[in-house]
Each structure stands twice: as structure tokens, then as C-alpha cells.
Amino acid sequence: MPSPAAANPATVPVPWSVIPDYHCFGCSPHNPSGLRLSFTAHPDGLQARFRLDRCFESYPGIVHGGLTGVVCDETMGNLIVLVRHVPAFTVSQRTRFLAPLLVDHEYRCVATLSAPDAGDLIQASAEILDADGHSCASSTATYRPFALDSVRHQLSLRDDEVAVLDQALTMANALSPNGVPT
Template sequence: MKYKVIKKQNSGNSCVVCGVNNELGLKTSFYELENGELVAICDTKDWHQSYPGRVHGGMSAALLDETIGRAISINDETIWGVTVSLDIKYKKPVPTDATIKIIGRITSENRKLFEGSGEIILPSGEIAVTATGKYMKMPVEKITDGELTSEEWKHVEDKEKLEYIEI
């Protein structure tokens, strides 16, 4: 299905998942969709591998953790998710040198916690990895040691603005 992109979320500078200046990172972009879900797009590389041609399972877990954890900020940019628990199920290998999509959504929440689920979608449309997680809601100033500056957390424009994403 095709969904309208409502907003592109900010990227970090050094984050292993979204850091635009982390040479070995995943450089993932995150998009808020009209259906209330968050979609991440990632181009996997050889240096993300475990076995030749396969993305390391820890990288898959990090992608799902970040995507589900970020989904809470769709409705409130001041709230971030801090992982309490994450359950991963590996169904198919995730290839290196491929563009994959990661979906994250909130399934329940209360004042202090939220739960979510997500999937890694292969270029073929198949689901490779699924996850469910529980997260604490926290403001960024309680998570980091310092202030989150505009140099560390910034909006990065795409070469071509995405108006729709097909899942």
C-alpha cells in the first residue's frame, strides 16, 4: 500500500542508526506516515554484515529498536522512547547492499510507558525480522549528558522529497 509522508524526522550526527556523519553507521531516514506509523529507509552496506552478504542480527535489532522507539514522537516531539525490553524474531536473512524499510508503530501507552511493534521489509516485500518492545517515555534532557544541540540533532533534506512511501 502507498501512504502519504506527513513529515521527515530529524537525524543525529553520530548515531549508529541515523547519524549522517557516522561513516560506518546505517544513515537511516525516518518518515511519519498518514496512517500513524513510522517508516525508516536504510541502505545496508557490506560493513553491516555478519556472514557474507547478510546484515548482522544486532544491526537489524538496532534498526527496529530505533524505529519503534521513535514512533512515540509522532504525536509529541518532546517525548523520546528509552528501551525497557525488546523481543526480536528473525524470519529471513537481511541482505547487505539493499534498500530495506523498517516499520514501527505504537500498540499501547500510558503516562510513563508505551509498547510498540515493527518489521523489517525486504525489497521483495517479504518480512525478514519482527519485533515488539516496551519503552519508557522521557524528555531528551533526562536521557543525554548534555544539551541536544542543532549540530547533533538536525533536519536533513532528501535529494528528492518523498511524498509517498509504498509498503
């Protein structure tokens, strides 16, 4: 199980937290099987500090590589939501593995938005760094923003939850593109 995020006043709340029992695998504190990532502003964008235990192991002592992509995707996706006030589906993602992540070790993922958007698509990148600041993985991804109403038929949310989430997206604690709270 990942280490629970410590109560940190600098934590940037994600809009999904207005739904009392949201179960996002990446960032929900309500999902006992999830990563339970929390986010803080970073001068370059958004960051998540994390430590994964043996529940997320692949080879003995090594975090499963797929989770590396999940952590990057989650951090990039939440940066988009907080900067652009719109959720976005991942269209493509490419992850480069530089060193294996070790179970029960501290890491941080830093996500940034890439300059200019490609039409209606948003480009982002992320890097996972170890405690010494060495890069262990990097990821780039393309996202397609969406309106909640346009994907309502795919969401398992009640109408009142969609309305509350839509308002939370508009009112989210915004970050500037470089992660500075606005």
C-alpha cells in the first residue's frame, strides 16, 4: 500500500474531491487499492511525492513499470485540470524508463505543460526523480479536453455530482502554467 499523504497545508486540492466517495486510482484517498497521490505546486508545474510498497511490486523490490506511467499521467492530467479548468482524456503517452523505481523509496513526479497547444490537444510532460534528484523516468503525453456534459453517458456520476464537479472545475484553486497558485 502506498504511504498515505501527510496532512499538508500546501496540498493543492483536485476538483474531484467535491465528490465525497470518488475512487480515482491515482489520487483518491478513498480507494484502498489506489496510489493516493496528493499534489503540491512546483515552480515548473505540479508535483506529487510518493513511496510505493510491495503491493505495487513487479520483480522483487521493483515497482511495476506500468505504475510509473500511471503516476506521470495522473500528475500531468491534474496539472491540466488545475491550469485549464477542464478535464482531459489521455490520447497518447510515451514513457522512457531510465532506472527502476524501488519499493519503499521516496520519489517525486514533476509535471509541466508544453508550450503551445496543438489545436484542441494539450501537450504535457513529467519526470520522476529519486530522493537525490536523479531522473528515473520521463513521460510525454497528449490530452484531449472534454466537457462533462459531452461524456455524461460514460461517467458513473449522478446528475447532482456532475453539477457539483462542473462547478468545482470552474472554481478550482488555479495554478499558472508554471505551477504558481493564482
